[in-house]
Amino acid sequence: MNKPFILVVEDDSAVRNLITTTLETQRYRFQAAPTGETAILEAVSHNPDVVLLDLGLPDMDGIEIIRKIRTWSKMPIIVISARSEDTDKIEALDAGADDYLTKPFSVEELLARLRVTFRRLYDSGGSAPGDMVFTNGDLRIDYAAGCVYVKEKELHLTPMEYKILCLLAKNAGKVLTHTTITKEIWGSAWDNDVASLRVFMATLRKKIEADPSAPKYIQTHVGVGYRMMRV
Template sequence: MSNSNILVVEDDFAIRNLITTALEMENYKYRIAKSGDQAIIEAATQYPELILLDLGLPDMDGVDVIKKIRSWSTVPIIVISARSDDKDKIDALDAGADDYVTKPFSTAELLARIRGTYRRIMYFQNNLQGGEPIFQNGSLKIDYKMQTVYVKNEEIHVTPIEYKILCLLAKNMGRVLTHINITKEIWGSSFEGDIASLRVHVATVRKKIEKKDPLNKCIQTHIGIGYCMVKQE
């Protein structure tokens, strides 16, 4: 998607130059913010379609920037950070980031992540235009109105919790949801027992889907982080 409005939040000149050069080569339009405060102002006034965000900003932590932006906006946020620990990734994703790229990174990888984000935006826009209460991902179909789930057009029995998990993943397709994201949404809490229960429920519903269609691998596990609904052909 050319001529897109991307906000690049990065205080390091060399990294910022690498990112913006890659964007220019693909004809993306962009704006620059070198601090957290500036990023928040830009996000509130310029309405970017996508934000590329460094976590190590001079005035505030990038996770706090995500939280502030998420208080009013659902704009996709891709974190680009040297922090590679799972905890840092989980904190950013829990705060509302959509994706996480670890430095050092290749521009090819970054551009692929950007294209993937725009594909998800277009997918949801196209789905919402029709207003149909049906989610379809390969052989998996969720009928929101009837609250039923089908694989290869055959209904599969799922428990209320399994149904809620599937719907949550479906409505955030392509986005990694952390264990905390999911358990808070489903159970309203995130204790260790909730996360253990979540793993059991996901394993069970995955088996039900794959029993009907072994090729449907729509629920992707991110070890130590959470789960993601991935697009199936």
């Protein structure tokens, strides 16, 4: 099987060289794009397996690129950005990004995020937890179809949101620590993983909870982790 093809969208030459050198050492195929316009052309022309996207590009904002790509493709997009505020991360995820990595980052962390993405791409037919359908109040997860419904309305979750929700559902009633969740989802427990988990929980709650400020499905245990409540 050919190695995955990765599109690197980054205008900072030092960061771009770091990423491409890392990919080269791992024998990944890649193409670099320094601008948003070039990135969109490369995405259309080469249909990459994954896009690594900086948000602060000279000709357009990365959020706009995410929205444009999402009009025609579900290719995984991992944002790599110096914007570290939760609002920036939530905006990118809401626009359609699959994951978010904050600069500065380690190459080990970047490679871990890529491995998680590729496992989802190539092993998406993995075992479903327990029954093929999980029901909790108005929430329903159809594992076989990979779909989530609230009051029979299908929700559009990112792959990471879906994976986190399934993990919590599989362990409904149990408190899962931050470390347990991040190791299961990303295969690591970096500080960035815990920060990303908090953001993913915020976006997930916006989609499944009637009132995200008073959640009934996912309970936060401050300083510990999260629990799927039985409704």
